[in-house]
Amino acid sequence: MPTAPDALFKSLADPTRRALFERLSRHGAQTVRRLTADSGVSQPAVSKHLGVLRHAGLVRAKHSGRETHYTAQPRALAPLVDWMSYYSAFWQDKMDRLEEVLERMEP
């Protein structure tokens, strides 16, 4: 993971940045203008927040014409996710489903 976790923590400590990141994660690429319209803060403020997110590797900027499109990079979150807890719950659930499938199967 190339990005230092400090940068990740700091960038997501701010609620406005978390909201921007979540919006990009859910809705795909968006322009600064669009993000500004939805966020309730000024365009320069949104641009500054996007810069911090970009520094942390959480968003990527792509220029097309005069517009810049930002996309979320959820992979950058990998250091923060507790994979072992996630997969423990995941497999417990899958084992229960496996049991249901076995009940339904022909002997």
Added chain:
Amino acid sequence: MTTPEPSTRSVIVEKEFPHPPEKVWRALTESSLIEQWLLKNDFQPAKGHRFNLRREPMGNWNGVIECQVLAVEPGRTLSYTWGSLGLETVVTWTLTPTDTGTHVRMEQSGFPADREANYKGATYGWRKFFGSLEVVVAGLE
């Protein structure tokens, strides 16, 4: 492919089923049955076979888990790599016959221990914030 080093950790889930190993084996290795309890897939029980497990795309994640079969011992052992969101682990199924059916052991190995140790505390504190992000990242159902 990375060989799990001693510094890695595993998730182990075990369960007893009142069904014979042959039947459990079918559920673990027939594509249409796998889909019913795990995910959509193009699995084939052949060593070296590359396959995908697919779930609904979320955010920027296309929902694809990239896998390769490492070992197939019919009725006994099945092992494949599990690559998703930049983390590659190995999933190994071990079936053991019992008096009443089958003991099934799933071990997912290769989790980086250092990372886990370093971030465990931090993750705990941040869990509240990441409740919704985790859904995006890991695709919880």
